[in-house]
Structure formats: structure tokens, C-alpha cells
Amino acid sequence: MRRALELAGTAGEDVPVGAVVVAPGGDVGGAAGGAGAAGGTGGAGELGREVGAGVNSREATGDPTAHAEVLAIREAVGKVGDSWRLEDCTLYVTLEPCAMCAGAAVAARVGRIVFGAYEPKTGACGSIWDIPRESPWHWVQVRGGVLEDECSEMLRSFFRPHRR
Template identity: 45%
Template sequence: MSRDEEFMRVALMLAREAKEAGEVPVGAVVVYNGEIIASAKNRREGNRCATAHAELLAIEQACAVRGGWRLFGCELYVTLEPCVMCAGAAINARLDRVIFGTPDLRFGALGSLVDINSLGLNHKLRITGGVLEEECRAILQEFFRERR
């Protein structure tokens, strides 16, 4: 198992926890020097807050752990391609890299629908997509199938 797969498996575990709580199943972890320093799952329903996406919650935790808003040297692993809000937060936090599982054709902001990374902003993310893509897609499909 690759390093990316190892950390994505942790994010998938968090996505499963989100699903069990009735949340859209997305999980995220922030890694620094090969160690997970923050982890979160979607909490929009539970927190009754539109910004309680797994990525934002994990970035907020990582900032607290690192003692500042600049997350140089950190990587964000997330089961679903980040939306514009979350991709913007990743850029603003100066994350080195974002690794996502499955593309989000409806809201994805790192290449699927839009590519925020190509806008010439003052920081550019390294992006890796498709890590454990099938597993990440399957949990989302199952969640939405159960809702219909």
C-alpha cells in the first residue's frame, strides 16, 4: 500500500463515520512530516453550518496544532475533490499538496468543474486525484442511493 493510500484509508474511515451520522460521507486528514496532525468528517447537518466541510474543519485543526494559519509542508487528504470554498481554503492555508479520492463533477474545484489552481493566485497547490477512487466514489453513491 502506498503512502497516499494509507492516509486516504484514514479519510475513508472518517467518511464512513460521517455517513453513519447522516452527513454526506466525506473525510479529510492533514499530514505533516508523515504524521496525521488533524482529521475531520463532514459536520454540516450536525453543526447546522454550511461551512462545516471536512476539509475546512481539518484545516482549522491543523492551524491550531501548527500554531498559525500557514500550513507549509502539510498535505490534505480528502475522499472527494474539494469544492471552491475548500480549495480556496487550501490555497489560503498554503498547503503544499491536496490528494483527493474521487472527482466531483458537480462542484469540484481542482480540475473537474473548475480549476482554481489555474487562476494565477499567489500560491499553487500540487494536486493528486484518483487515490482509492472507486472506494471513495462507492461510499458517496451508496449514501445518495439510500436517500432517494
């Protein structure tokens, strides 16, 4: 999750959301002390290797689908196994995915979504909808609230000057 936060900080004029897809095996970024991909968030399956990363880029690219999660999934596809399936991978994202991003994770058969801040207006991993756990095709494990304070503060800091 710390890697996703780092990426979010590079979003420029876009809403600061970062996402990382982690596959099993290895230690992401050589994190010391076994912190692994999650940056010490705890839980099983933390160790792994980064296979995809994304930063919100809608404003920068003019592409409404350029959400951090979609970009990370696009980068990860083909790096794990021989197809588009990311079944054993974890998607770490600083903000609860929207319906499009949750749907993309289900379509890519991501095994697990771990997010930081809850999104009470458009969240599709439990806040408003629960697409990953209601899908008739592929059920995705979800864990929210990881490094929630840090993720929420980054978003608040971004929006504070925009809302005055």
C-alpha cells in the same frame, strides 16, 4: 487516504466525506510497512503525522462551512510551525474539494491536495474549476483519483436510498 475513508464512514446523516491534514515527519497512526498517511497510495511525501482531521458535519451542526476539509484545516493550524501556514502539509480528502474548500486550502498554503472521488458538478480541483493551480497567491500540487473506487462507492451507498 485510508484514514480519510475511515473518518468519512462516521459522517452519520451528513454526506460521507473525510479529510486529514498530514505534516512531514513520523508515520501516521503507526501504519505498518511504511504505508504512512496515504494508506499505501504511493508517491513521494506519504510518511507524516496527522495534525488535523475532519468529517462533513453540515447537517449535524447546522453550519454550512462545516465541510471535512475546512474542519481538518482548522484543527491543523497552529500544530505545524508557529502560524496558520500549512506549506509542507498534504490534505487528503475522499471527495474532490468544492470552491470553498479549495480556497481554504490555498489560503492556508497547503502544499498538496490528494483526493479520491472526482466531483463533476462542483469540483474545484480540476473537474469544473481549478482553484489550487490557478491561484495568483499560492499554487498547490493536486493529485486526484486516489482510491477512487472506494471513495466513490461510499458516496454512492450514501445517496442510493436518498434518490429513490
